[in-house]
Amino acid sequence: MSDQTIDTLLDEERRFPPPPAFAAQANVHADVYDRPFEEFWEANGRERVSWFQPFGELCRWQPPYAQWYLGGKLNVAYNCVDRHVEAGLGDRVAYYWEGEPEGDRLTITYARLQRDVARMANVLGQLGVGKGTAVAIYMGMVPELPVAMLACARLGAPHTVVFGGFSADSLSDRMNDMGCEVLITQDEAWRRGGRVPLKRTADEAMAAAPGVRASVVVRRTGGEVPMTEGRDHWYHEVEASDDPATVPCAPMDSEDLLFLMYTSGTTAKPKGIVHTTAGYLVGVATTHWAIFDLKPESDVYWCAADIGWITGHSYIVYGPLCNAATSVLYEGTPDFPDKDRWWDIVERYGVTTLYTAPTAIRAHMKWGPEHAGRHDLSSLRLLGSVGEPINPEAWMWYHEHIGGERCPIVDTWWQTETGMVLITPLPGVTTTKPGSATKPFPGVRAAVLNEQGERVEQGGGYLVLERPWPAMTRGIYGDDERFRSTYWERFPGFYFAGDGARIDADGDFWLLGRVDDVMNVSGHRISTIEVESALVDHPKVAEAAVCGRSDATTGQAIVAYVTLKGNEGPSLEMLEELRNHVAHKIGAIAKPANIVFTPELPKTRSGKIMRRLLRDVAENRPLGDTTTLADASVVSELSQRAAEAP
Ligand code: ATP
Ligand code: MG
Numbered sequence: 349m350s351d352q353t354i355d356t357l358l359d360e361e362r363r364f365p366p367p368p369a370f371a372a373q374a375n376v377h378a379d380v381y382d383r384p385f386e387e388f389w390e391a392n393g394r395e396r397v398s399w400f401q402p403f404g405e406l407c408r409w410q411p412p413y414a415q416w417y418l419g420g421k422l423n424v425a426y427n428c429v430d431r432h433v434e435a436g437l438g439d440r441v442a443y444y445w446e447g448e449p450e451g452d453r454l455t456i457t458y459a460r461l462q463r464d465v466a467r468m469a470n471v472l473g474q475l476g477v478g479k480g481t482a483v484a485i486y487m488g489m490v491p492e493l494p495v496a497m498l499a500c501a502r503l504g505a506p507h508t509v510v511f512g513g514f515s516a517d518s519l520s521d522r523m524n525d526m527g528c529e530v531l532i533t534q535d536e537a538w539r540r541g542g543r544v545p546l547k548r549t550a551d552e553a554m555a556a557a558p559g560v561r562a563s564v565v566v567r568r569t570g571g572e573v574p575m576t577e578g579r580d581h582w583y584h585e586v587e588a589s590d591d592p593a594t595v596p597c598a599p600m601d602s603e604d605l606l607f608l609m610y611t612s613g614t615t616a617k618p619k620g621i622v623h624t625t626a627g628y629l630v631g632v633a634t635t636h637w638a639i640f641d642l643k644p645e646s647d648v649y650w651c652a653a654d655i656g657w658i659t660g661h662s663y664i665v666y667g668p669l670c671n672a673a674t675s676v677l678y679e680g681t682p683d684f685p686d687k688d689r690w691w692d693i694v695e696r697y698g699v700t701t702l703y704t705a706p707t708a709i710r711a712h713m714k715w716g717p718e719h720a721g722r723h724d725l726s727s728l729r730l731l732g733s734v735g736e737p738i739n740p741e742a743w744m745w746y747h748e749h750i751g752g753e754r755c756p757i758v759d760t761w762w763q764t765e766t767g768m769v770l771i772t773p774l775p776g777v778t779t780t781k782p783g784s785a786t787k788p789f790p791g792v793r794a795a796v797l798n799e800q801g802e803r804v805e806q807g808g809g810y811l812v813l814e815r816p817w818p819a820m821t822r823g824i825y826g827d828d829e830r831f832r833s834t835y836w837e838r839f840p841g842f843y844f845a846g847d848g849a850r851i852d853a854d855g856d857f858w859l860l861g862r863v864d865d866v867m868n869v870s871g872h873r874i875s876t877i878e879v880e881s882a883l884v885d886h887p888k889v890a891e892a893a894v895c896g897r898s899d900a901t902t903g904q905a906i907v908a909y910v911t912l913k914g915n916e917g918p919s920l921e922m923l924e925e926l927r928n929h930v931a932h933k934i935g936a937i938a939k940p941a942n943i944v945f946t947p948e949l950p951k952t953r954s955g956k957i958m959r960r961l962l963r964d965v966a967e968n969r970p971l972g973d974t975t976t977l978a979d980a981s982v983v984s985e986l987s988q989r990a991a992e993a994p
Contacts, residue, residue: 353861354799354808354848357782357934358878360729360740361870362749362882364404365779366756370729374825376638376775382791389630389792393417396670398431403626407816408534412872413823413834414816415603422627423597424606425502428669429465432458432596440676442893444648445491448538448680456491458672461498463590468499470588470595473896475562475581476880477530478600480503484528486519486550488512488537489679492566492583493655494665496532498608504598506605508620511656512537512544512601513953516552518975522610525555525620526825534566535573540684547573554579566685599656608825609658610637611764616663619834620825621764628671631819633766635789636667640759641730641775644757648727650676651703652690657954658764659734662819663703666770678931682708687715691723702750703732707955708741709750716914717749725750730775732758736956737859739881743782761785761859763845765835765960767819771857783881786856792817796851801839808850808875810863814935848875865959868904870942872937876959879940882933883908886926888916893957894940897966905941909986918945944990948982967991 366374367543378389387899390406393416399608403420404440432440432734445454456464459729477483483500485507487493493509508526510519523531531554534573537544547565549637551574554560565575566583575582587597603624610618636642640649653659668675682690690712694702713719731751733743738759747757756775770792771785778786793814796804813820822844824831838844860866860875867874882891888936891911896904910926912918923943930937950958965987966969972979 352808353804353810353872354850354866354873354875355734356850357938358806358876358881360781362740362744362782363779364756364781367754367775368374370756371776374774375641376777376778377718379608380638380774380777384789385791389416392594392634393626393818394938395922396637397422397427397626397630403528403602409816411610411841412832414627414820416475416816417602420597420602420626422602422626423502423600423631424502424595424625424666425465425498427629428498428501429458429462430592433462433671434740437672438462440672442669442768443491443675443677443808444495445677446679446693448684449611449841450685454491460567461495462592464491464495465498465502466592466595467588467590468495469502469562469582470590471583471586472499472503472505472530473595474588475564477503477505481505481530482526482528482557484507484519484523484531486512486531486533486553487542487566488539488546488568489655489677490537490566490568491677492534492536494669497655497661497665498601498669501606502597504600504604506607507697508608509656509661510610511953512546512723513978515548515975516556519550519553520556521618523553523560523880524618525610525618526608527559528557529559529561531560531563532566533563534568536569536571537568538679539680543569543571544973545573551576552881600625602954603822607735607766617675619830622822623767623819624671624822625821628767629666631817632662632667633670633779634770635674636663637671638774639760639769639772639789640675640703640732642671644672647673647700647764648676648697649703650674650694650697650699652678652682653703653707653734654954658767662768663903686719688719688722691720691725694728695723696727700727700729701730701732702728705735705807705955706733706738706742706949707736707957709733709738709746710884710891713742713745713911717745721751725752726754728755731755732743732760734762735954737861737877738783738874739877739884740782741884742882745926747782756780759783759785761857765821766817767821768817769861770813770817774972781856784852784856784858788857789938793917794857795842796849796857797842803911804851805836806849806851806853808838808860808873811845811847811849811857811859812839814842814847864896867894867906868895869906870902874906874938878934879908879930879938882938883910883926884932885933886929888912889923889926891949894957895959895962895966897963899941906938907962908940908943909946909962910943911949946984946986946989949977949980950986951978952976953978962986
């Protein structure tokens with residue numbers, strides 16, 4: 349038996365100090381950690397954002413609710429667009445937009461973005477959208493998506509962006525919950541050469557959301573779509589001025605609602621995570637500038653997420669634009685039409701900074717390094733990861749094959765609820781370790797607690813945050829009770845993130861996945877990520893997911909689902925080899941009782957492994973809620989394989 353809240357099995361000894369040349373030119377240095385937290389957020393509040401009226405009080409903390417930059421007035425769209433044009437940066441590129449069909453490209457300068465936003469805001473204004481009108485946005489990665497968000501922000505209308513892969517029910521649920529009056533969508537979206545019928549799905553959703561009285565439809569593919577007279581408006585047909593002077597940026601209070609972002613949650617009702625104006629903007633701009641070492645005049649930054657997730661809100665739209673960055677905006681998938689599409693984009697635009705998720709890195713690992721090898725990736729100087737713990741071998745692959753062994757990697761931990769990155773290396777400062785998100789960002793305090801709520805100085809437990817940070821959520825929309833019980837009751841006085849973590853001897857944090865996924869084998873509390881990383885450490889494994897199933901003798905036994913690289917085929921010998929590899933790498937206790945080989949793992953639409961469903965498969969019980977699953981056929985196929993497995 350172990351008395352650890354979560355045991356530590358993995359011992360990763362590789363160290364990567366910041367390259368001296370990178371450190372010498374970095375935006376922030378080690379002394380940033382010495383700045384008092386109030387001074388840090390106060391100074392960034394003044395420096396990163398332009399105010400119509402300066403704030404008076406920095407932070408008011410009435411747990412579990414914080415307010416930041418009280419008394420200030422500002423406008424997010426003004427900060428992200430207009431002020432850059434006023435500062436003479438109108439010709440700077442805001443987005444290089446790369447459509448999915450090859451050759452479909454657009455270069456959008458800040459001056460053009462300002463006109464596009466003004467036009468969209470005028471169209472919305474004609475439909476009665478003003479301060480406080482809730483607007484839903486259901487689009488793919490087209491230029492009009494950030495334009496729509498910024499137009500809402502310009503008018504002071506809160507938005508909710510619903511990822512284009514979601515169903516009509518998901519869309520109507522969200523629109524009803526927020527009380528949306530207007531929906532912005534597009535005819536269809538491109539997806540791997542096919543068409544996703546966004547407008548048709550939106551019609552179904554609007555039928556179930558009676559509060560939505562108007563829609564704006566952007567033409568993307570030109571496909572035929574039904575339009576309801578009086579309700580639906582083609583964006584290109586509405587006459588509206590694109591002169592910014594015709595539609596001023598509404599002065600907003602610091603704490604006015606900017607947007608809701610729904611997370612799936614485990615129960616049926618999605619949680620509308622509330623983000624407000626000033627704290628959110630300061631938080632994302634500060635982190636984006638410091639963590640990505642942004643040099644706005646020379647960098648070409650690419651966050652390859654979808655804007656429909658919080659990562660896209662904070663690090664494709666609001667953070668980078670507030671910092672006057674030049675970004676790539678890509679409509680398609682990594683392997684269409686070929687598996688080197690991303691590397692072609694990096695080469696063509698001279699991308700300097702790439703921010704993506706472990707799931708994408710593992711997909712590239714599976715396809716092999718030759719696709720990246722065909723392109724000149726020497727423009728890259730910094731890499732980032734977000735969304736799941738990154739397996740050390742995936743980190744090493746990213747480092748070698750994409751980063752050319754010269755680019756620092758920032759493994760950034762955060763959540764929809766946190767709004768901004770909270771645990772991360774700083775690329776010119778931090779010695780990184782593959783698999784560790786290292787240290788809390790300056791001005792942020794994180795800790796690990798054990799079962800009893802006591803602080804763990806070294807070892808595993810529950811990750812908590814100790815004090816408010818500017819971009820933290822202001823709650824779950826319309827559900828105070830759920831907000832308190834989900835995040836604040838487990839450890840009174842702390843924000844409980846729901847993730848496990850351990851702290852090592854250097855004080856670095858290692859994220860261990862969701863605490864609900866932790867396995868209990870013979871009294872040892874084992875994190876899924878450490879066993880998965882041991883499997884991915886094997887040269888033939890591309891991706892692995894593990895979960896516990898009930899076992900009469902050990903409490904739980906570990907079941908692993910493994911995807912092999914390229915041409916490797918499963919065999920009984922391979923199965924034994926992998927079980928022994930895990931035993932050798934991290935200990936016999938973690939040896940999987942069984943391994944199921946599979947070409948795909950069940951993932952959420954945002955690309956995260958869904959271990960909850962793997963448990964259902966392993967226990968041979970009916971599957972829980974599968975609405976957020978990207979591809980439902982993967983699980984049914986898995987159940988089949990699991991039943992046939994040796
Ligand atoms: P839901 O809350 O609806 O179940 P979700 O938690 O996947 O969905 P997000 O807010 O997008 O939605 O993801 C946050 C979670 O992703 C974190 O709680 C953590 O589990 C994981 N995560 C994000 N970044 C990292 C990282 N760098 N390392 C480890 N885990 C990460
Ligand atoms: Mg979550």
